[in-house]
Amino acid sequence: MAAAVRVPTMPRLARAAVSALALGGALYVGAAGVGPLPPLGPLLDPAHGLVAPARSAELPVADSATLAGLGADVTIRYDDRGVPHVFAHTMTDAARATGWVQARDRLFQMELTQRSAAGTLTELVGARALEADRSARRRGLARAAESRWRALPDSSPVRALLTAYAEGVNAWIAQAGPEAIPVEYHLLGKAPRSFLPQDTYYMLTVMAQTLAYRDDELRREAVEALVGAEATAALFPVDAPIQEPIIPVAGRVAPRITPFALPAPSALTPGRVAQAARLLETRRQLGDGGPSLLAGEAALGSNNWAVGPSRSASGHALLSGDPHLQLTLPSIWYELHVVTDSLDFYGVTLPLSPLPSIGFNRDVAWTATNTGADVVDFYRETVDDSVAPSAYRLDGMMRPVERTVTEYRGPRGERLATDTLYRTHRGPLLRTEMGWVSMRWTALEPSDELSGFYGAVRARSVPEWYAAMRPFRVPAQNFLVADRGGHIAIRSLGRYPIRPGDGRGDRVFDGSRSASDWTGDWPESRGPQVMDPAQAYLASANQQPMDPEVEPGYLGWDWPTPWRALRINELLRADAAMTPAKMQAAHIDPKSALTGPIVNAVRAAMAATPNPPAAARDGLAVLGDDWDGRFTVDSRGAVLYDAFLATLIDRTWDELLPPGDSAGPRVATPNTMILARLLGSATSPWWDDRRTPDRVETRDMILVESLERAWLTVTAAHGDLPRDWRWGSIRQANIRHLLQLPGFGRESLAVQSGPGTLSPNDGRGVHGASWRFVVELGDSVSAWGTYPGGQSGNPFSSRYADRVPLWQHGELAPLLVPRSAAAMPAARVRATLTLTPESR
Amino acid sequence: MTRALWFLLGAAGMAAGTWFGGWWAVPLVGAALGVVRRRDPAVALVAGLAAVVAWGALLAAVTDRAIGPVLPTVGPVLRLDPARLVAVTLGFAAILAMSAAGLARAVSDRVGDR
Numbered sequence: 038m039a040a041a042v043r044v045p046t047m048p049r050l051a052r053a054a055v056s057a058l059a060l061g062g063a064l065y066v067g068a069a070g071v072g073p074l075p076p077l078g079p080l081l082d083p084a085h086g087l088v089a090p091a092r093s094a095e096l097p098v099a100d101s102a103t104l105a106g107l108g109a110d111v112t113i114r115y116d117d118r119g120v121p122h123v124f125a126h127t128m129t130d131a132a133r134a135t136g137w138v139q140a141r142d143r144l145f146q147m148e149l150t151q152r153s154a155a156g157t158l159t160e161l162v163g164a165r166a167l168e169a170d171r172s173a174r175r176r177g178l179a180r181a182a183e184s185r186w187r188a189l190p191d192s193s194p195v196r197a198l199l200t201a202y203a204e205g206v207n208a209w210i211a212q213a214g215p216e217a218i219p220v221e222y223h224l225l226g227k228a229p230r231s232f233l234p235q236d237t238y239y240m241l242t243v244m245a246q247t248l249a250y251r252d253d254e255l256r257r258e259a260v261e262a263l264v265g266a267e268a269t270a271a272l273f274p275v276d277a278p279i280q281e282p283i284i285p286v287a288g289r290v291a292p293r294i295t296p297f298a299l300p301a302p303s304a305l306t307p308g309r310v311a312q313a314a315r316l317l318e319t320r321r322q323l324g325d326g327g328p329s330l331l332a333g334e335a336a337l338g339s340n341n342w343a344v345g346p347s348r349s350a351s352g353h354a355l356l357s358g359d360p361h362l363q364l365t366l367p368s369i370w371y372e373l374h375v376v377t378d379s380l381d382f383y384g385v386t387l388p389l390s391p392l393p394s395i396g397f398n399r400d401v402a403w404t405a406t407n408t409g410a411d412v413v414d415f416y417r418e419t420v421d422d423s424v425a426p427s428a429y430r431l432d433g434m435m436r437p438v439e440r441t442v443t444e445y446r447g448p449r450g451e452r453l454a455t456d457t458l459y460r461t462h463r464g465p466l467l468r469t470e471m472g473w474v475s476m477r478w479t480a481l482e483p484s485d486e487l488s489g490f491y492g493a494v495r496a497r498s499v500p501e502w503y504a505a506m507r508p509f510r511v512p513a514q515n516f517l518v519a520d521r522g523g524h525i526a527i528r529s530l531g532r533y534p535i536r537p538g539d540g541r542g543d544r545v546f547d548g549s550r551s552a553s554d555w556t557g558d559w560p561e562s563r564g565p566q567v568m569d570p571a572q573a574y575l576a577s578a579n580q581q582p583m584d585p586e587v588e589p590g591y592l593g594w595d596w597p598t599p600w601r602a603l604r605i606n607e608l609l610r611a612d613a614a615m616t617p618a619k620m621q622a623a624h625i626d627p628k629s630a631l632t633g634p635i636v637n638a639v640r641a642a643m644a645a646t647p648n649p650p651a652a653a654r655d656g657l658a659v660l661g662d663d664w665d666g667r668f669t670v671d672s673r674g675a676v677l678y679d680a681f682l683a684t685l686i687d688r689t690w691d692e693l694l695p696p697g698d699s700a701g702p703r704v705a706t707p708n709t710m711i712l713a714r715l716l717g718s719a720t721s722p723w724w725d726d727r728r729t730p731d732r733v734e735t736r737d738m739i740l741v742e743s744l745e746r747a748w749l750t751v752t753a754a755h756g757d758l759p760r761d762w763r764w765g766s767i768r769q770a771n772i773r774h775l776l777q778l779p780g781f782g783r784e785s786l787a788v789q790s791g792p793g794t795l796s797p798n799d800g801r802g803v804h805g806a807s808w809r810f811v812v813e814l815g816d817s818v819s820a821w822g823t824y825p826g827g828q829s830g831n832p833f834s835s836r837y838a839d840r841v842p843l844w845q846h847g848e849l850a851p852l853l854v855p856r857s858a859a860a861m862p863a864a865r866v867r868a869t870l871t872l873t874p875e876s877r
Numbered sequence: 878m879t880r881a882l883w884f885l886l887g888a889a890g891m892a893a894g895t896w897f898g899g900w901w902a903v904p905l906v907g908a909a910l911g912v913v914r915r916r917d918p919a920v921a922l923v924a925g926l927a928a929v930v931a932w933g934a935l936l937a938a939v940t941d942r943a944i945g946p947v948l949p950t951v952g953p954v955l956r957l958d959p960a961r962l963v964a965v966t967l968g969f970a971a972i973l974a975m976s977a978a979g980l981a982r983a984v985s986d987r988v989g990d991r
Binding site: 064066085092781832833 | 940950983
């Protein structure tokens with residue numbers, strides 16, 4: 038080799054200079070990075086950098102570690118679905134071990150969740166998260182989490198549990214080598230932070246924000262400015278005009294259709310246009326309110342249902358859960374089974390919690406849908422200084438504003454921004470386009486959900502379960518529970534504020550009067566609830582919980598459409614021999630209760646129209662004749678129907694476009710329940726499209742023209758021949774990584790879902806079923822489930838997204854529920870981890 | 878010792894140094910090679926090749942020889958296809974080692990001359 042290589046020579050000094058420059062440059066790029074690039078050295082280092090987590094992608098078959106604080110050995114067996122079965126003597130030991138295993142699988146997700154509530158994402162990802170952090174801090178999420186933790190008595194078992202859990206997380210971090218640290222930390226050039234017991238409460242505030250924060254009253258006021266108060270009240274009503282309530286009404290087998298009249302929109306004035314613009318800007322200033330219900334159809338559409346023994350083939354109670362949330366990788370849920378000397382529960386936990394939100398034990402199973410109650414109110418405040426208020430007016434007196442200066446730091450500790458946070462006695466005080474507005478929100482006030490879940494896993498019956506969950510207040514949930522005794526029940530658990538006056542909260546209140554404040558909460562006995570109804574089945578799908586004709590009272594407004602509830606009830610009513618397999622099939626049932634009325638309306642409009650356009654005739658042939666109304670992946674009619682519905686909505690609600698901006702987006706969109714009711718009125722002024730001033734449209738004109746336009750749109754996009762259209766190629770699920778990192782997500786997945794089906798999809802595909810499961814409570818418990826992702830947060834792991842194909846096709850896997858470590862079938866054990874106390 | 882043996886020693890040193898220390902072991906071992914082999918006009922090249930072999934072996938070992946599935950996952954994050962990601966990784970190691978060896982050789986030569 039020595040003789041074979043001849044190297045051209047260079048003057049020594051020049052050689053040294055070139056080498057020094059190259060080395061200096063490489064070291065600089067390696068240690069400090071350049072431009073948007075992170076430091077390349079630690080990133081590209083194959084042993085400790087970006088690819089290093091590939092070393093820890095798979096679980097070692099046998100592993101052991103010491104864990105300080107344990108009272109005795111804990112054995113954790115991972116099954117072939119990656120689910121850890123934690124066998125411990127005490128719940129505190131189980132929680133400590135759960136902290137360890139969740140950190141091992143989901144550490145980065147846990148930190149991201151905590152930081153999103155704390156408003157410290159900038160410290161991890163830099164200035165791009167500044168607005169999100171500002172929003173979190175201004176809403177007071179961290180303060181709420183901290184005050185809940187402080188309010189826990191020292192003697193509370195939950196305090197001990199969360200302390201053990203956080204110590205378990207930190208113990209894992211302390212022993213983790215670079216290969217075990219999640220890849221996201223390598224990319225960001227950061228190390229994991231140390232966790233605290235109260236971090237679990239931060240996670241809960243994030244969930245509360247997702248499920249129970251709405252600032253739609255500001256958008257509603259903008260609508261009111263555009264079309265008038267009477268029309269707004271009909272477009273976004275307090276009570277759903279189609280009543281299919283969660284709490285069944287004895288003897289009723291069909292929905293109650295209430296009288297519906299939509300007053301004509303009022304004339305626009307420049308002042309009202311300006312007011313609408315101000316209100317919309319205010320809403321923007323308050324931060325992202327999450328998926329708005331006023332967006333037409335809720336992006337989140339959770340379902341649950343249960344049948345009693347008399348309606349199941351086995352004679353046992355059956356329960357099905359189908360909560361819908363944002364689709365992410367890693368998934369929002371973490372599956373866990375815990376067995377202690379006195380407990381045996383299985384379920385899905387939110388990483389950062391040792392307790393399942395949804396699950397079952399040997400006697401009871403439970404699941405939830407979001408109640409969507411109105412638990413946020415806004416108050417216009419009168420302040421002493423429009424820039425930096427120090428006092429606000431209340432009942433004629435000036436009261437001091439609480440002020441806190443807060444700093445936002447970047448990844449290197451540099452100061453990015455400074456804010457002053459203001460508070461009144463109601464909660465955060467925010468500066469907006471419409472002046473200073475304070476907010477009151479149940480999620481910012483004392484509650485103790487974890488004590489509820491701590492008791493719930495111990496319950497032996499439905500009544501015991503609800504008794505244990507009494508502390509649960511936020512976010513209000515429709516908890517459906519079944520037990521081995523054959524009982525089924527549903528109760529909308531939560532805190533429901535009582536407002537003064539008419540009791541409604543769908544407007545902005547006058548903050549200068551204490552008389553505007555909440556006067557109390559609904560007593561528990563008044564909340565929506567029923568146990569063992571005569572019909573022997575129960576279901577919820579986010580719809581209005583109680584029919585106001587039977588049980589009046591303000592819980593919220595602009596309720597989600599009843600299409601899912603109608604379809605579930607139809608399925609349950611038609612089958613007195615329900616099985617787990619039928620329940621599983623229902624999760625992706627392709628039918629929608631909305632389709633029939635819409636297609637019938639367009640069919641009638643075509644029949645009433647002399648010489649309809651050829652495109653509309655072709656459209657009707659596909660929509661009305663060839664299509665079975667099912668949103669299957671291969672469906673052709675669904676492609677045209679979806680385009681037709683979008684066009685119909687666009688043509689109908691033109692009055693809600695911002696004045697002077699015909700391209701939209703609309704200020705708000707009434708949901709399809711309102712549209713379906715409007716179809717009963719052939720000449721309503723709402724059918725007239727203001728964008729065509731030379732003519733006055735009627736219902737039938739709009740229906741036919743919408744079909745024509747939909748046909749032209751679809752043929753232009755997908756070809757002239759309907760046989761080439763495929764629903765699955767346009768309606769897909771997109772499961773994105775938490776940081777939206779390309780390559781770490783699973784996107785463009787054809788799924789069986791459609792508007793109004795049990796698996797709704799708003800087109801973006803970023804929301805969907807987050808956990809589907811079925812439980813049969815017989816002599817022994819049997820369960821099936823899956824979620825869109827995998828147990829591991831490591832993108833290199835075979836357990837990262839292994840469940841996606843099963844989820845995509847609506848299938849469930851049988852859940853393994855062994856009573857002891859020894860009882861776990863050896864063939865299904867993939868790994869064993871033994872944690873021993875430090876002193877041994 | 879032959880150049881080949883130094884090449885192997887260098888590669889082993891860089892792999893071990895990276896594994897137990899970090900990426901900075903590559904220029905360190907490269908510089909050591911440059912000093913010890915200052916009479917070898919090809920020492921920089923040898924160091925560069927040693928770095929490529931060392932990091933290549935580590936990549937294969939770390940990904941359990943499953944570079945195929947791992948790199949397509951990571952590559953898009955850095956907006957690189959798998960081949961380019963490997964090239965950038967190994968190229969970075971090679972530059973570190975070559976430049977360190979070249980500089981060390983030049984400096985030690987000068988010191989030796991004195």
